[in-house]
Amino acid sequence: MVDVAGFSLSEAERTRLSHPLVGGVILFRRNFQNIEQLKALTAEIRSLRNPALLIAVDHEGGRVQRFLEGFTRLPPMSVLGELWQQDEAAARAAAEDVGVVLAAELRACGIDLSFTPVLDLDWGRCAVIGNRAFHRDPQIVSELALALQRGLQQGGMSTCGKHFPGHGFVAGDSHFVMPQDDRTLSELEADDLLPFARLAAAGMGSVMPAHVVYPAVDSRPAGFSPVWLQDILRGQLGFDGVIFSDDLGMEGAAGAGSFVERAAAALAAGCDMVLVCNQPARADEVLAGLQLPAQPRLAERLQRMAGAGEVDSWQQVIRSPDFAARQQRVMALGMPQNVLQGPAVGEAS
Template sequence: MTQHAPLIIDAAGTTLSAADRRRLAHPLVGGIILFTRNWQDRRQLLELCAAIKDVREDLLICVDHEGGRVQRFRTDGFTHLPPMRALGELWMQDGKGSKHREGSGALRAMQAATAAGYVLASELRACGVDFSFTPVLDLDWGPSAVIGDRAFHADPRVVAMLSRALMQGLLQAGMANCGKHFPGHGHVAADSHTEVPVDRRSLGAILQDDAMPYDWLSNVLTSVMPAHVIYPRVDKRPAGFSQKWLQDILRGRLGFDGAIFSDDLSMEGARRIDGQVVSYAEAAAAALAAGCDLVLLCNQSVGEGRAVDELIEGLDAARTAGRWQPSEASEARRVALLPQTLPQPWDELMVQPAYMQALELLP
């Protein structure tokens, strides 16, 4: 086992360049995140994923593939998955008049959520992808356009139940899960891709609402991604750089023991720590020191990819200087996210009864 490979990076195109291969072979790199620019068709994606595994078999191939507007692969047979809000709306539909059956909407919604997880994971795995950053556990408070219909519901109980059902579908297809964005991004309007959102609620208020799904799901979540949001009544740092949020609350108070990913370090919300703009390597070291096991840098390989090289070299230097220490426990959590079963080939999947039934259950 590698001592600790915390970096998740990206690639510029539909095939690996020599620079991509060099970066992926570095011992600090533990995986790759794919985007729509890495997609042409299923055959190309399968070949790309095989090329990544040829560099190193234990690299974790990731993607943001939630359904709705966040779904990277949409053509050549991929099912268009509904936004998670559609499942929350289904939960509320118990029928009218003589067709009203208390709780029937909830049961149908849970069936549909499990089906969505199974379709999502089985299609990705058939093309060589190991892992998707899903489900979104944020509450649908209303103000957050960046979350919006990506959230299941405003009620944390509904979010927890539908997320658990979706994770069951992922598990049936051999895929781990990632709850995001801890402790909750749905209450703030600002988009952390371009701003630094601030949520001024108290710790008690956040734990009673937004963070409740993480408490209820702590024994089934395999990974968590914290928000690039500052909660100043708890800590002056964004949650992804906060020991209090990640170690004291998430691990200590809520008992979570899976992997913790940083959100994308190229986002505006990750570029400022304690009011200062920092480098990608400094941000990575700070996230790891706060309690993250893995850190993402997205969309920086396009062109010459200097930012990716600077991150790798900078984190290597931070390790040498003692500003960051590799963790065997973190590496074990990364490896645990890799699928433990062989995927179903696409053509066989298309006629598999469980898959065909799942398609019929989608809203």
């Protein structure tokens, strides 16, 4: 999965996206001018290939919402966790509303997938996660994430739980450092792994592993570890969806070597698709140098990540009275002032 620079495709980007090893495109805030431009961009991307490329975005809510004007402003997930403390039924309903609104507005613009929900626990020590997490309690995180997943599915979109097996306990930001979590596997199983297990059992579509080292389990970061991805995620948790790497340009991936070596290591560990963001020259290096391992079920898995329904149908949905009522309920959840003013986190997260 690669990115593009602006509001439309350059000839170099059209050539890159036509490469047989490219399976998807991730969009960022720099790719959004307005809704009509975004629809034209996704249609242009989709016209290049058959089957079409997967189009994804980090659009969680709070400080990680790439598209703003014309989209409903989504709260950070911690708002739902706070609501849970007051009224569990209302929090579930609100999470489902958020999921429907998030997904349907993106589907109406031709986007297949948002990399959400964040399943990390808010241990109060990781600024890059912070209020992107629902709560500290894994049971509450699970319940709210399941409700969000139901909403996303109603909005024509699958899910991506991140950052497996949990990024919330470490202080470091893996965009810039290599964080290390020294807890044992049993400690992780008692807390951070629980939401991933619950969502996997409920049909979660995909997972993004963390660029975090858990040395009590494996010396390699989770996204490069067959222990985490094959033995634990697929074996113990029975997960059968897509595994996306986090951005290979992040500092947490640098220990795996060159970009070609990083991509090869992630795929060998069990990732189905690797992300190379914001560095087109490095993406071209990977495309030129990568020998793709045999992945007999890859096409089937990736096909499940395609958005459901036609763009025109979703455009009709978001103009309906029922959808307008959902939007009003989501907007009534409120937006903390520090979220409105604060910067977005790193471009692939």
